[in-house]
Amino acid sequence: MASSKAPISVAVIGVGLVGSAFLKQLALPALAPHVRLVYASSSKRELYSASGIQASELSNSTAAPSLDGLLQRLTALGGRAVVVDNTSDERVAQFYPKFLNAGISVVTPNKKAFSGPLALYQQIVSAPPPARALHESTVGAGLPIIQTLNDLVQTADKVLRIEGVLSGTLSYIFNEFSPAANASSAPPFSQIVKEAREKGYTEPHPADDLSGSDVARKLTILSRLVPELVTALPEGYLSVSVSSLVPDALKDIKTGDEFVQRLPEFDEYFSGLRSEAEKEGKVLRYVGVVDVEKGVVRAALEKYSATHAFATALGGSDNIIAFHTQRYSPRPLLVQGAGAGADVTAMGVMSDLLKLLR
Amino acid sequence: MASSKAPISVAVIGVGLVGSAFLKQLALPALAPHVRLVYASSSKRELYSASGIQASELSNSTAAPSLDGLLQRLTALGGRAVVVDNTSDERVAQFYPKFLNAGISVVTPNKKAFSGPLALYQQIVSAPPPARALHESTVGAGLPIIQTLNDLVQTADKVLRIEGVLSGTLSYIFNEFSPAANASSAPPFSQIVKEAREKGYTEPHPADDLSGSDVARKLTILSRLVPELVTALPEGYLSVSVSSLVPDALKDIKTGDEFVQRLPEFDEYFSGLRSEAEKEGKVLRYVGVVDVEKGVVRAALEKYSATHAFATALGGSDNIIAFHTQRYSPRPLLVQGAGAGADVTAMGVMSDLLKLLR
Numbered sequence: 239m240a241s242s243k244a245p246i247s248v249a250v251i252g253v254g255l256v257g258s259a260f261l262k263q264l265a266l267p268a269l270a271p272h273v274r275l276v277y278a279s280s281s282k283r284e285l286y287s288a289s290g291i292q293a294s295e296l297s298n299s300t301a302a303p304s305l306d307g308l309l310q311r312l313t314a315l316g317g318r319a320v321v322v323d324n325t326s327d328e329r330v331a332q333f334y335p336k337f338l339n340a341g342i343s344v345v346t347p348n349k350k351a352f353s354g355p356l357a358l359y360q361q362i363v364s365a366p367p368p369a370r371a372l373h374e375s376t377v378g379a380g381l382p383i384i385q386t387l388n389d390l391v392q393t394a395d396k397v398l399r400i401e402g403v404l405s406g407t408l409s410y411i412f413n414e415f416s417p418a419a420n421a422s423s424a425p426p427f428s429q430i431v432k433e434a435r436e437k438g439y440t441e442p443h444p445a446d447d448l449s450g451s452d453v454a455r456k457l458t459i460l461s462r463l464v465p466e467l468v469t470a471l472p473e474g475y476l477s478v479s480v481s482s483l484v485p486d487a488l489k490d491i492k493t494g495d496e497f498v499q500r501l502p503e504f505d506e507y508f509s510g511l512r513s514e515a516e517k518e519g520k521v522l523r524y525v526g527v528v529d530v531e532k533g534v535v536r537a538a539l540e541k542y543s544a545t546h547a548f549a550t551a552l553g554g555s556d557n558i559i560a561f562h563t564q565r566y567s568p569r570p571l572l573v574q575g576a577g578a579g580a581d582v583t584a585m586g587v588m589s590d591l592l593k594l595l596r
Numbered sequence: 597m598a599s600s601k602a603p604i605s606v607a608v609i610g611v612g613l614v615g616s617a618f619l620k621q622l623a624l625p626a627l628a629p630h631v632r633l634v635y636a637s638s639s640k641r642e643l644y645s646a647s648g649i650q651a652s653e654l655s656n657s658t659a660a661p662s663l664d665g666l667l668q669r670l671t672a673l674g675g676r677a678v679v680v681d682n683t684s685d686e687r688v689a690q691f692y693p694k695f696l697n698a699g700i701s702v703v704t705p706n707k708k709a710f711s712g713p714l715a716l717y718q719q720i721v722s723a724p725p726p727a728r729a730l731h732e733s734t735v736g737a738g739l740p741i742i743q744t745l746n747d748l749v750q751t752a753d754k755v756l757r758i759e760g761v762l763s764g765t766l767s768y769i770f771n772e773f774s775p776a777a778n779a780s781s782a783p784p785f786s787q788i789v790k791e792a793r794e795k796g797y798t799e800p801h802p803a804d805d806l807s808g809s810d811v812a813r814k815l816t817i818l819s820r821l822v823p824e825l826v827t828a829l830p831e832g833y834l835s836v837s838v839s840s841l842v843p844d845a846l847k848d849i850k851t852g853d854e855f856v857q858r859l860p861e862f863d864e865y866f867s868g869l870r871s872e873a874e875k876e877g878k879v880l881r882y883v884g885v886v887d888v889e890k891g892v893v894r895a896a897l898e899k900y901s902a903t904h905a906f907a908t909a910l911g912g913s914d915n916i917i918a919f920h921t922q923r924y925s926p927r928p929l930l931v932q933g934a935g936a937g938a939d940v941t942a943m944g945v946m947s948d949l950l951k952l953l954r
Contacts, residue, residue: 263751370954381929382740382747389740389947393621395939550908554927561933565940569912571739571933581753581923589747593954596728 246595247315249277249308252324256347259584260324264591272595276315279303281325288315305333313340320594322587323348332358338365345590347375347583352462353455354474359462372593375586377404377456378557378577386573387463387561395565397464400528402559403548404456406578407440407447408483408524410555412539416512416522418549427508428501435498439555443494444501445484450524453537454478457526461535470533481538483524515541521549547572604953605673607635607666610682614705617942618682622949630953634673637661639683646673663691671698676726678952680945681706690716696723703948705733705941710820711813712832717820730951733944735762735814736915736935744931745821745919753923755822758886760917761906762814764936765798765805766841766882768913770897774870774880776907785866786859793856797913801852802859803842808882811895812836815884819893828891839896841882873899879907905930 248264250257257278264275274290284303285291288311312319321337323330323346331351334344335358344362351358352373362371374384390397403409414430415421424430431448434440440447454475461467471477485504491497515522520541525548528535542548552558557577560570576582606622608615615636622633632648642661643649646669670677679695681688681704689709692702693716702720709716710731720729732742748755761767772788773779782788789806792798798805812833819825829835843862849855873880878899883906886893900906910916915935918928934940 266752268750380747380751380923382744382931385743386740389738389943389950392626392950393738393943393946394624395943545908547909550903551905551930556927565738565943566933569914569934571931572909573740573929573931575924575929576927585747585751585753585923588751592747592750593951596951596954 243272244317245272245274247276247312247317247319248273248322248591249312249319250275250322250324251279251303251308251330252327253278253280254324255580256583256587257324259580260322260587263584263588273591276319277308277311279308284308286311305330305336309333309336309340309342312337312342318594319343320345320591322346322591324587326350328354334358334371335361335365338362338369338371341366341369343369343594344371345587345594346371346373347379347587348373349376349452349455349459352376353458356469356472356474359474370594372590373459374590375583376459378559378573378575378586379579380582380585380589381557381559381573381575381577383559383573384459384463386571387460390561390563390565390571391463391465395563397466397528397530397561397563398567399530399562400460400464400526400559401562401570402526403523403552403557404453404526404559404577405447405524406555406557406576407434408450408453409552409557409577410434410439412521412523413552413554413556415508416515418521418544421512421516421521424512426502426505428498428505431501432498435494441494443497445488445491445494445497448483450480450482450537451475453524453526454480457528457535457537460526461528464528464530466530467528467533467535471535477535479534479536479538481536483539511539519544521546523548523552601630602675603630603632605634605670605675605677606631606680606949607670607677608633608680608682609637609661609666609688610685611636611638612682613938614941614945615682617938618680618945621942621946631949634677635666635669637666642666644669663688663694667691667694667698667700670695670700676952677701678703678949680704680949682945684708686712692716692729693719693723696720696727696729699724699727701727701952702729703945703952704729704731705737705945706731707734707810707813707817710734711816714827714830714832717832728952730948731817732948733941734817736917736931736933736944737937738940738943738947739915739917739931739933739935741917741931742817742821744929745818748919748921748923748929749821749823753921755824755886755888755919755921756925757888757920758818758822758884758917759920759928760884761881761910761915762811762884762917762935763805763882764913764915764934765792766808766811767910767915767935768792768797770879770881771910771912771914773866774873776879776902779870779874779879782870784860784863786856786863789859790856793852799852801855803846803849803852803855806841808838808840808895809833811882811884812838815886815893815895818884819886822886822888824888825886825891825893829893835893837892837894837896839894841897869897877902879904881906881910
């Protein structure tokens with residue numbers, strides 16, 4: 239991280255779980271000569287100091303945060319600056335072009351800007367250098383996925399297919415529900431979802447995970463890095479072919495509590511899918527697939543041989559992603575590991591910031 | 597790769613298999629505004645032009661290459677410059693400090709400088725910025741291994757253990773010799789080595805692979821990126837604890853031909869090891885281990901459960917590497933894929949060059 243340049247001004251939007259973990263990493267002594275934390279905000283308040291603030295001061299903040307105000311301050315400050323958006327806020331995402339056009343880089347785990355309408359995405363990627371928008375942690379948290387795909391593409395490999403288990407929540411659920419051995423003695427589907435929710439592995443309303451929309455967002459982000467597919471999903475994740483796991487009859491249920499209460503009605507349906515797979519020597523995994531040759535991007539529950547890496551190698555809430563390319567063929571390049579959690583997400587954010595420092 | 601800067605001057609030493617693949621990637625139209633190939637050399641000749649040369653001109657070169665001459669030329673040229681060392685030449689490796697101290701970056705798959713004596717290594721890593729020595733492709737070729745380990749360390753994760761199959765050749769040999777199922781019907785050890793040699797998977801003299809020294813070099817490179825172990829291997833790969841697979845009786849055999857001819861004498865020994873493993877439900881894999889807590893760095897033939905990723909997930913000449921860290925725990929961060937070959941090695945080199953361009 240050696241750099242002969244003046245420190246970069248860092249503005250952090252969002253100091254929740256990921257934001258706090260990020261601030262802890264930002265406070266490393268080795269980074270001190272290279273970064274200056276000038277701004278931090280939660281959803282309700284903000285704190286700014288041109289000469290740098292301490293993370294411990296955050297509780298002193300009082301003013302309501304303002305993106306326009308932040309832009310003005312960073313512009314007035316001059317020098318290199320980066321906004322670290324640790325929210326999942328669409329309003330912040332829509333503001334990225336203004337930061338970038340003012341020469342301010344953006345680093346974020348927020349998927350909204352990269353998985354939404356193509357127009358916003360194109361504004362972001364066409365912003366004039368040296369400002370850059372980096373988002374390694376939008377897919378697989380700290381796992382090297384975006385960087386690896388970019389390296390493949392920029393060194394002129396040809397991506398044929400990307401396939402992976404991209405949701406930590408759905409990884410956990412199907413690793414438990416459909417293990418490679420003795421699947422029929424695993425608990426019913428609803429019970430696994432209920433327990434996952436109690437452990438905090440799911441969103442408060444599990445339908446937000448089971449709908450597949452998080453996977454669709456990640457697939458959109460990956461697809462747009464593949465030259466042949468940059469414009470293939472004009473409406474972003476809404477253009478992805480998604481098979482939702484939410485039963486039709488439960489679509490309109492408003493609360494997570496009611497949802498898990500009703501889910502047992504569909505245990506027989508899910509067990510049936512599992513038995514079918516088992517008869518073929520297969521397991522169920524909820525995967526995302528980007529098939530470049532067929533131009534198909536889909537999120538769906540699929541069957542994999544019990545000897546496939548998605549069946550044998552996965553555990554916990556691991557993500558796994560396989561890049562099948564001309565160069566990595568017939569065997570893919572694989573990356574695997576925890577794909578969710580504050581520390582690993584903050585690591586992805588910080589590794590992007592380190593790229594800006596180098 | 598957008599950059600507002602003047603193009604970087606690129607000098608390529610070594611235009612063999614990897615060098616040629618690299619030059620092909622360097623000629624991509626998207627790179628043209630950002631790079632200027634000013635120099636290329638084989639072991640016998642060199643070609644230089646301040647205004648840029650075409651890869652097709654390389655056959656016109658006549659003069660003998662000179663590192664001192666190259667240093668003078670690049671210094672006279674001014675501006676940003678990078679030397680791409682695609683050789684495995686120790687003499688070139690020893691010259692890196694001179695390039696770096698003159699502000700010229702180095703990018704290379706050449707393991708020599710990073711796995712030899714600590715003194716040379718320290719000269720290289722302490723060179724003044726902005727010159728940098730990047731070497732992603734020294735371990736796992738194009739796989740994101742060095743970058744991932746650097747990201748873990750620089751974001752203050754604590755590395756506990758690194759474990760992997762780091763030699764494509766030894767991966768192939770043991771994937772064939774000791775498969776997860778029906779190991780006893782696999783061919784004898786000597787036959788697999790002989791076939792691997794015929795396919796060009798081994799060095800001309802297979803003892804160069806079976807000795808484990810290539811794995812020891814890679815382990816040295818990885819260890820030096822872990823803060824606790826930077827100085828643990830003063831003599832580089834010679835300080836690593838290595839279990840060689842070369843039978844004592846064959847140690848002094850000079851030619852690869854004679855070596856493979858004599859190897860059948862030891863088939864019984866290797867089959868014995870395999871049977872022992874099989875009785876325990878295990879397979880044999882030649883692995884590298886960096887155990888940070890115990891301060892042990894070793895390359896050895898070890899036994900792994902037939903359900904372990906090293907047994908089930910590997911195929912062909914795949915590399916696999918598991919980073920066990922405080923953050924990625926109890927399940928590691930895994931990277932897997934082809935770890936040798938000109939195209940994937942050149943990709944690792946090029947991805948380092950792209951880092952310098954950004």
